[in-house]
Structures are given as structure tokens and as C-alpha cells.
Amino acid sequence: MSNRDTQRTRRRRGASQPTLREVAEAAGVSAITASRALNAPERVNEDTRARILEAMERVGYVPNLVAGSLASARSRFIAVIVPSLENSVFIEVIRGLQATFEARGYQILLGNTDYDLEREHQLVRTFLGWSCSALVTAGLRHSPACRALLEQWDKPVMEVMELGDGLDLNVGLDHREAGRCMARHLLERGHRRSVFVGACLDRDYRALMRYEGHREVFENAGHAAPLIELEELGSLEAGAGGLDRVMASHRDADAIHFANDDLAAGALLHSVRLGLQVPDDIAIAGFNGLPLGQQLTPRLTTIRSPREAMGRQAAEQVLRRLDDRRVTRRRRDIGFELLVGEST
Amino acid sequence: MSNRDTQRTRRRRGASQPTLREVAEAAGVSAITASRALNAPERVNEDTRARILEAMERVGYVPNLVAGSLASARSRFIAVIVPSLENSVFIEVIRGLQATFEARGYQILLGNTDYDLEREHQLVRTFLGWSCSALVTAGLRHSPACRALLEQWDKPVMEVMELGDGLDLNVGLDHREAGRCMARHLLERGHRRSVFVGACLDRDYRALMRYEGHREVFENAGHAAPLIELEELGSLEAGAGGLDRVMASHRDADAIHFANDDLAAGALLHSVRLGLQVPDDIAIAGFNGLPLGQQLTPRLTTIRSPREAMGRQAAEQVLRRLDDRRVTRRRRDIGFELLVGEST
DNA sequence: TAGAAAGGTGTTAGCGCTAACATGATAGCG
DNA sequence: CGCTATCATGTTAGCGCTAACACCTTTCTA
Numbered sequence: 001m002s003n004r005d006t007q008r009t010r011r012r013r014g015a016s017q018p019t020l021r022e023v024a025e026a027a028g029v030s031a032i033t034a035s036r037a038l039n040a041p042e043r044v045n046e047d048t049r050a051r052i053l054e055a056m057e058r059v060g061y062v063p064n065l066v067a068g069s070l071a072s073a074r075s076r077f078i079a080v081i082v083p084s085l086e087n088s089v090f091i092e093v094i095r096g097l098q099a100t101f102e103a104r105g106y107q108i109l110l111g112n113t114d115y116d117l118e119r120e121h122q123l124v125r126t127f128l129g130w131s132c133s134a135l136v137t138a139g140l141r142h143s144p145a146c147r148a149l150l151e152q153w154d155k156p157v158m159e160v161m162e163l164g165d166g167l168d169l170n171v172g173l174d175h176r177e178a179g180r181c182m183a184r185h186l187l188e189r190g191h192r193r194s195v196f197v198g199a200c201l202d203r204d205y206r207a208l209m210r211y212e213g214h215r216e217v218f219e220n221a222g223h224a225a226p227l228i229e230l231e232e233l234g235s236l237e238a239g240a241g242g243l244d245r246v247m248a249s250h251r252d253a254d255a256i257h258f259a260n261d262d263l264a265a266g267a268l269l270h271s272v273r274l275g276l277q278v279p280d281d282i283a284i285a286g287f288n289g290l291p292l293g294q295q296l297t298p299r300l301t302t303i304r305s306p307r308e309a310m311g312r313q314a315a316e317q318v319l320r321r322l323d324d325r326r327v328t329r330r331r332r333d334i335g336f337e338l339l340v341g342e343s344t
Numbered sequence: 345m346s347n348r349d350t351q352r353t354r355r356r357r358g359a360s361q362p363t364l365r366e367v368a369e370a371a372g373v374s375a376i377t378a379s380r381a382l383n384a385p386e387r388v389n390e391d392t393r394a395r396i397l398e399a400m401e402r403v404g405y406v407p408n409l410v411a412g413s414l415a416s417a418r419s420r421f422i423a424v425i426v427p428s429l430e431n432s433v434f435i436e437v438i439r440g441l442q443a444t445f446e447a448r449g450y451q452i453l454l455g456n457t458d459y460d461l462e463r464e465h466q467l468v469r470t471f472l473g474w475s476c477s478a479l480v481t482a483g484l485r486h487s488p489a490c491r492a493l494l495e496q497w498d499k500p501v502m503e504v505m506e507l508g509d510g511l512d513l514n515v516g517l518d519h520r521e522a523g524r525c526m527a528r529h530l531l532e533r534g535h536r537r538s539v540f541v542g543a544c545l546d547r548d549y550r551a552l553m554r555y556e557g558h559r560e561v562f563e564n565a566g567h568a569a570p571l572i573e574l575e576e577l578g579s580l581e582a583g584a585g586g587l588d589r590v591m592a593s594h595r596d597a598d599a600i601h602f603a604n605d606d607l608a609a610g611a612l613l614h615s616v617r618l619g620l621q622v623p624d625d626i627a628i629a630g631f632n633g634l635p636l637g638q639q640l641t642p643r644l645t646t647i648r649s650p651r652e653a654m655g656r657q658a659a660e661q662v663l664r665r666l667d668d669r670r671v672t673r674r675r676r677d678i679g680f681e682l683l684v685g686e687s688t
Numbered sequence: 689t690a691g692a693a694a695g696g697t698g699t700t701a702g703c704g705c706t707a708a709c710a711t712g713a714t715a716g717c718g
Numbered sequence: 719c720g721c722t723a724t725c726a727t728g729t730t731a732g733c734g735c736t737a738a739c740a741c742c743t744t745t746c747t748a
Contacts, residue, residue, distance in 0.1 A: 016417075019734055030698050035736060045696060062493075065473035066419065067734035069410045070703050073360075085439045088432070095429045098456060107470065110454050112442060126451065129409035149406075236639040269639045292636065295580040295613045363704055374728050379706060389726060411704035414733050 018059040027055035038063065069131055078318070079127035079135040081111040081120060083203070087234060089260075089288060089307055090138060093160060096311020097136060104319055106133065115203035121146035128153060134318045140164050141205070156321040160314045162206055163333055169321070170331045171314040175206045178303050178336050179213025182257055182285055185301070189344050191255035191283050192223050197242040197267075198259035199230040207259035210287060214257055226250060230263070239266025243274070246282075255283035255344065261290040261302050268296050268343060283344040289337070299341030310334045362403045371399035382407065413475055422662070423471035423479040425455040425464060427547070431578060433604075433632060433651055434482060437504060440655020441480060448663055450477065459547035465490035472497060478662045484508050485549065500665040504658045506550055507677055513665070514675045515658040519550045522647050522680050523557025526601055526629055527569075529645070533688050535599035535627050536567050541586040541611075542603035543574040551603035554631060558601055570594060574607070583610020587618070590626075599627035599688065605634040605646055612640050612687060627688040633681070643685030654678045 024034040029048060036044050037052040044052070055061075069075040078101050082090040098108050109130060111123035121143050127135060128149065134156040142150070150157050150167050157168040162175055186194050196215070201208040215225035228245055232238035242263055246253055258264035264286030271278050278284055278298055286293055289304025313332060320327050368378040373392060380388050381396040388396070399405075413419040422445050426434040442452050453474065455467035465487050471479060472493070478500040486494070494501050494511050501512040506519055530538050540559070545552040559569035572589055576582035586607055590597055602608035608630030615622050622628055622642055630637055633648025657676060664671050 016733095020736095021734080031734090032699085032736070033697060036697090039736085043696075048696080062469055063473050064414075064475075064734050065470070066410055066413045066475050067703090068736070070408075070414050070705085071734075071736040073703065073737095075410065085435065085442065091429065091435055098429065098454070102456065108454060110442070110452060112446065125406055126409070129407050131408070131410050236635055240639070266639060269641070272641050291580050295584070295610060297613070297616050360703095364706095365704080375704090376706070376729085377727060380727090383706085387726075392726080408704050411733090412706070414735085415704075415706040417707095417733070 017064070018061050019064070020061070023052065023055050023059060023061045026059055027052045039068075073131060074133060075131045076106045077109050077127075077130050077132040078106045078315075079109045079111065079124070079130075079132040079137075081113060081123055081127075081135070081137040083113050083115045083138055084233075085112055088262075088290070092307035093138070093311040093314075096308040096313075097315045098311075100312050100315035100319070115200075117141065117143040117146065121149070124149055133322055134158065136160060136314060136318065139206075140166055140170070142167075156318050158314050158318050160310055162209070163331065166331065168330065169314070169317050169327065171310055171317060171334055172332075173305055173310075173334050173336050175209040176213040176216075178287065178305075179210030179215075180217050181213075181336070181338055182210075182287070182301075182303055183214040183217035185338060185340070186255050186257060186283065186285065186344060187217065187221055187223075189255075189279075189283065191344070193250070193253050194218060194223075194255040194257055194283075195226050195228055195246050195250050195253045196257045196259070197228045197230065197246065197263060199233050199238060199263065201229055201259075204233060204259065207287075210259065234260045234262035236262060236266030236269060239263035239268075240270035241266075243267035243270050243282075247274075253282060255279075255285065257285045259287060261286035261288040261293050261300065264300055264302065264343075265290070265292050265296060268293075268298075268300060278343050285344050289339055293341065294339070296341075296343075298343045300339075301341045301344040302339050304337045304339050306334055306336075361408070362405050363408070364405070367396065367399050367403060367405045370403055371396045383412075417475060418477060419475045420450045421453050421471075421474050421476040422450045422659075423453045423455065423468070423474075423476045423481075425457060425467055425471075425479070425481040427457050427459045427482055428577075429456055432606075432634070436651035437482070437655040437658075440652040440657075441659045442655075444656050444659035444663070459544075461485065461487040461490065465493070468493055477666055478502065480504060480658060480662065483550070484510055484514070486511075500662050502658050502662050504654055506553070507675065510675065512674065513658070513661050513671065515654055515661060515678055516676075517649055517654075517678050517680050519553040520557040520560075522631065522649075523554030523559075524561050525557075525680070525682055526554075526631070526645075526647055527558040527561035529682060529684070530599050530601065530627065530629065530688060531561065531565055531567075533599075533623075533627065535688070537594070537597050538562065538567075538599040538601055538627075539570050539572055539590050539594050539597045540601045540603070541572045541574065541590065541607060543577050543582060543607065545573055545603075548577060548603065551631075554603065578604045578606035580606060580610030580613065583607035583612075584614035585610075587611035587614050587626075591618075597626060599623075599629065601629045603631060605630035605632040605637050605644065608644055608646065608687075609634070609636050609640060612637075612642075612644060623686070623688050629688055633683055637685065638683070640685075640687075642687045644683075645685045645688040646683050648681045648683050650678055650680075 020034050021031045024031045034052050037049045113120040124146050136158040138161045140159050159166040159170050161172045163172040196211045198207045218225040230238050230242050264284050268284050286300050286302040289302050293300030293302050364378050365375045368375045378396050381393045457464040468490050480502040482505045484503050503510040503514045505516050507516040540555045542551045562569040574582050574586050608628050612628050630644050630646040633646050637644030637646050
């Protein structure tokens with residue numbers, strides 16, 4: 001008796017939530033049967049299961065998922081790591097991931113690196129500590145320590161956004177080719193003196209890859225491929241500023257290839273204020289295929305990348321793996337589409 | 345010996361990650377000291393701590409946060425529940441929350457209800473099962489069961505977006521008053537025949553509150569306050585369609601008060617295509633204060649709500665509570681600002 | 689009709705960590 | 719010098735759940 005009292009004083013939570021054991025007692029079964037009623041219904045007799053569910057309802061049982069994860073050494077978490085939440089591009093990928101994973105009962109753990117590889121490493125460590133079922137990260141670049149950590153991890157790792165030699169699974173598009181594609185289009189339209197305008201290209205290295213594709217095409221055709229780098233990653237205001245800078249420094253430019261649609265749309269809107277005719281005075285092209293570009297007059301020429309679909313496909317590949325089904329291709333090119341508007 | 349063998353065969357994970365116990369052995373201390381080296385450094389001698397950290401580094405220790413949470417009955421999770429990820433408004437709030445919580449070492453668990461209160465209840469149950477430290481949810485409306493669950497929960501609950509009688513903490517703005525504010529502005533500018541255009545007002549009930557404020561002002565001034573409801577929540581295309589519908593059904597309208605900036609901007613861009621003069625032929629007003637509206641010509645009259653700041657303030661209030669500091673006001677009006685452009 | 693297979697449930701022993709209490713050493717004090 | 723206070727560390731006992739195995743019953747098979 002005194003022994004029992006001692007034990008009781010050492011309990012952490014006096015009046016905590018009802019536990020599975022209490023539910024089991026209320027239903028006249030063992031704890032493991034109650035556990036199975038939730039996690040493996042097909043292994044429990046139907047009547048027994050109904051009795052257990054009724055007991056759960058009655059006592060107000062809320063499963064302790066932390067305890068379940070510890071015991072089973074897995075959680076229904078999917079770690080998702082992106083470099084930024086400012087950029088609508090990542091939001092759309094997240095949306096695709098979230099919809100697909102949530103429908104299958106997985107919970108997303110969202111991490112934001114702010115374009116810092118060290119921060120990514122730290123997030124990966126934290127997420128591994130949560131026994132995630134899989135990890136999805138934007139991009140193929142990681143710190144060596146982070147790469148090592150992920151390589152020795154035995155669960156699916158998915159890298160999205162770009163295409164290349166990845167750790168495990170990969171769904172993305174070829175940014176260099178996208179840059180080439182737009183450059184070819186500009187040449188076809190007769191624009192020879194095109195300026196590429198990007199921002200923070202050290203962090204937004206996918207935009208840099210697009211520039212490299214652009215430069216390759218222009219230089220192969222015997223033209224220069226000047227580059228202007230802005231300070232702000234992607235906003236309408238920055239795009240307006242970009243147009244001003246091109247007008248000031250490249251007075252003979254006949255086209256601007258912007259790193260993204262936010263910049264391009266900002267420039268297009270600004271061109272109205274400056275009284276410039278697009279594309280006659282200057283052509284404007286973007287990247288992303290945002291709806292805004294299609295609502296402007298003239299419509300923005302851009303490249304649409306299926307971002308939500310990318311998230312969805314990535315999630316499906318990961319789920320295949322989690323279901324122990326064969327993953328047909330570890331690397332999957334999601335492609336892109338040139339949308340020709342009247343701005344070029 | 346045979347006993348030990350039996351035990352060994354019953355282990356779940358043969359070659360699992362190194363545990364705290366192994367780190368402790370490597371450093372020549374007990375497990376609890378190693379635990380304290382991470383979670384309560386001030387309670388461990390500096391040299392001992394350095395030795396432990398070095399051992400962790402050496403063996404590649406990754407803390408098992410699931411086990412820690414189970415033992416301590418708390419996690420560093422903050423549940424965040426929003427009705428949609430399509431709407432940039434929620435994204436911005438999430439950004440504010442995320443930045444503030446992440447800086448303090450909390451991890452956000454993001455849930456999307458798709459405007460379904462039953463789904464919200466389910467998410468709340470799941471999140472409580474993860475021993476979250478606090479819960480942030482968008483809006484004051486919940487299912488009765490969900491409300492009951494949250495009321496008996498003993499951790500901070502924060503409701504954001506709107507202002508009113510909440511469960512616990514509340515940071516938001518008065519949408520009815522915002523609707524009144526814009527309506528007064530329209531009257532001041534001489535617009536008497538104003539149409540309110542919203543979308544899915546059963547789900548976007550905050551927009552409905554703005555309409556009610558709008559109607560109150562117009563009716564008190566002796567004018568009608570017609571309402572048109574669109575099918576799509578907020579997109580440029582839907583806004584263009586909204587303008588068409590107003591032109592078709594209210595030929596004498598002199599102003600359109602849109603439920604949000606996406607719709608309003610869509611209409612403004614469409615007005616160019618229709619050859620309408622804004623505001624002379626028709627005035628256009630929005631809500632949200634998106635950057636896009638300020639880049640259009642004419643600039644969009646709208647109401648700016650400080651959404652990222654709302655997220656940040658909400659997070660700070662919750663952190664105060666978690667730090668056991670006094671929360672000065674449980675309800676906090678974040679306010680709004682009328683941005684007058686040339687579109688009215 | 690014996691034996692195997694399948695179905696349904698229970699017992700036991702942890703998962704890896706930390707709360708609570710315990711202990712020993714050192715410092716501070718009159 | 720004995721007393722308490724503080725610091726640094728250790729021992730013990732779970733947190734609530736599920737994997738692994740065990741066992742009994744019922745059904746199927748040859």
C-alpha cells in the first residue's frame with residue numbers, strides 16, 4: 001500500500017487523457033486489441049471492434065501518436081524542406097505535396113531554410129529525430145554533412161524542382177533547357193540584343209542555370225548575353241526597377257529575359273507608366289507561368305512549369321516507395337511549356 | 345546467456361541509430377547527464393558538457409525527439425490550422441507564425457481544412473495526439489465537438505484572422521468594420537450604386553462580414569446594396585468574370601466592391617480589354633492590400649491588413665504564454681488601413 | 689479425422705528518453 | 719565545526735504504445 005502510494009506520487013501526469021489501456025478495460029479487451037482496432041482493423045472481429053470504438057467515443061480517447069511512434073519506430077510524418085515561403089513557386093509545390101500526402105493520412109512537417117544549407121542540415125537532423133517516413137527537399141544542393149546524413153538514412157528521399165543526379169528520388173525540370181528554350185524563342189522573334197535580369201543568383205541558382213542556357217544559345221548565335229542582377233528575389237516592384245536599370249545601362253536592348261514572372265510582370269506594368277510599347281520598343285519574357293502574366297495586356301510570354309503537379313507526382317512516387325511498390329523511374333522529368341504571349 | 349539471446353532476438357531494430365545511452369557510455373557519464381547536456385546545459389559542468397557533445401559528434405548521435413516527447417509529455421510542435429493554402433492571405437499569416445516560432449525552436453504542424461469544420465475537428469484530434477505546445481487556428485468558427493475538445497485542453501489556443509469572442513487568445517481584425525470603411529469611402533467619392541462581388545460566401549464568411557458592413561452603410565444612407573456571388577474564391581479570371589456579370593445585370597452600377605484584391609485586380613485588368621474607364625465608367629475596390637493592386641494603373645483602392653504581422657504577433661502572444669509570462673490582452677485588434685488609389 | 693491454415697486475442701518486453709527523487713561533494717556561514 | 723545551501727551527477731521508474739511471439743479456436747484440406 002505504501003509502495004503503491006510512492007508509485008503514485010512519482011507519476012508525471014495525475015489526470016491525463018484516457019489511455020488505450022483504459023479504453024481496453026472499458027471494452028473488456030486487452031490493450032493490444034484496442035490498438036489493433038485502430039491500426040489493423042482487419043485483424044479484429046467486427047463486433048469487438050465496434051465495442052472498442054464505442055468505448056473510445058465514450059471515454060473521449062485521443063490516441064497518443066507520440067507513444068505510438070516511439071513503439072513502432074515510425075511516424076506518419078513527411079518532412080518537407082523548402083528554401084523560402086516568400087516565393088509562390090514553393091507554395092504551389094507544397095500544395096501538391098500536402099494534398100496528396102494528407103489524403104493518405106500523412107502529416108507534413110514543413111521546414112524553411114532561408115536558402116541556407118547549414119540551416120537545411122539542422123532541419124534534416126531535427127526531422128530525422130521525428131522518425132519521418134520520408135523527406136522531400138527542394139533542390140539537389142546540400143552541405144556535405146547533410147548529404148552524408150541523408151545517404152545513410154534508410155527511408156525515401158525525394159528531391160524536387162530541378163533535374164539531375166540526386167540522392168534517391170527526383171522529380172523536376174531541366175532549368176538550363178528552359179533557359180535555352182526561351183532564348184531560342186527570342187531569337188526566332190528577331191530579338192538579338194537580349195538582357196537577362198535575375199536576382200540573388202547565388203541563392204536562386206536555378207535561375208542561374210536558366211541564364212546559362214540562355215547565354216549558350218545567344219553566344220552560339222554570335223550575340224552577347226548580358227546579365228543584370230537585382231537585389232530582391234521576385235517582386236513586381238523589383239521588376240519595375242529592373243526595367244529602369246536595363247533602360248539606363250543597355251539603351252539598345254530589344255528584349256529582357258526575366259528570371260521569373262513576378263519581375264517580368266512588374267516590368268510589363270511599369271512599361272505602361274513609362275510609355276514604352278511592348279514588344280516593339282522592348283520585348284519582355286518571364287518564367288513560371290503565373291496566372292497574372294496571362295491577364296496582362298499584352299500577355300506575358302513565359303514558361304509554365306507544372307508546380308502543383310510536380311508536388312503531386314513527387315508525393316505519389318514517395319507513396320509508391322512507402323507502399324513497397326516498384327518505383328519505375330527514380331528520375332522524372334516533369335517538363336515545361338513555352339507560353340507565347342504578345343510581350344515578345 | 346540463453347536468456348540474453350532471447351531478449352536480443354526480440355529487439356525491434358537491430359542496427360538502429362546510436363542512442364543517448366551509448367553517447368553517455370562513450371563520454372563516461374549517465375544517460376540523464378547526457379540528456380541534460382542538451383536540454384538543460386546550465387545544470388551540467390562545462391567540461392563534462394564539452395565531453396558529451398564531442399561524444400555525440402563522434403558517434404553521429406541524432407536525438408530521438410519522439411522518445412523525448414513521450415517522456416516529457418510535451419513536444420516543440422505548434423499546430424497551425426488554416427482553411428486553405430490556395431489563398432495567399434493564409435500563406436502570409438503562416439509566414440509570420442513560422443518565422444517567429446522557428447526562431448524559438450518550435451516546429452509548425454500545418455493542417456489544411458479545406459473550409460470543412462469536420463476536417464478541422466479531425467486535425468485538432470491528430471494534433472493533440474502529438475502533444476503540441478499550442479494550437480493556432482484561422483477563425484472563430486468550430487464544430488461543437490472541436491470546441492469542446494479545445495476547451496478542455498490546457499495549452500494555449502490562438503484564433504487569428506477575425507476578432508471576437510474566442511476560446512482563449514485572439515489576434516485579428518474587424519471585418520465588418522473594414523466593410524463599413526470601404527463603403528463610406530465609396531459614398532464619399534460619390535458612388536451610390538455600388539455592387540458587392542464576393543465568392544463562396546458560405547465558406548469565406550469573413551468576406552460576408554465585410555459585405556454586411558458594406559450593406560449597413562449603404563442602406564443607412566438610403567441606397568441599395570446588391571450582392572453578386574461568384575463560384576471561384578479568388579482569382580484574376582474570376583474577377584474578370586465578375587466585372588462581366590455586373591455589366592450584364594447592373595448596367596447602372598457606378599462601383600464594384602470586390603471581396604478581395606485578386607478579384608478586383610482581375611476586373612481592373614479586364615476593364616482595359618473592355619475599354620472601360622476606371623473610375624469614371626465604374627469604380628473598383630478590393631480588400632487585402634496585395635502588391636499587385638499598387639502596381640496597376642490606376643492603382644487599386646483597397647484595405648491593407650497586416651497579415652504577416654498578424655502571424656508574428658499571434659506567435660509572440662503564444663510564446664509569452666508558453667514562457668509563463670503574463671498575456672496583457674487576450675484579444676488584440678491588429679487593425680487595417682484604407683489604401684486609396686485611383687480606381688475609385 | 690488428423691493436420692495444417694487462418695482467425696482472433698493475449699502476454700511480455702521494450703521503444704529512447706526524461707521527471708522525480710536521491711546522493712555526494714563543495715562552499716558559505718555564524 | 720556543524721549546519722544548511724548549492725552544484726553536479728546518478729538511480730529508478732515510467733511515458734503510452736506496439737512488435738514479437740504465444741495460444742486457443744474455428745475452418746479447411748487431403
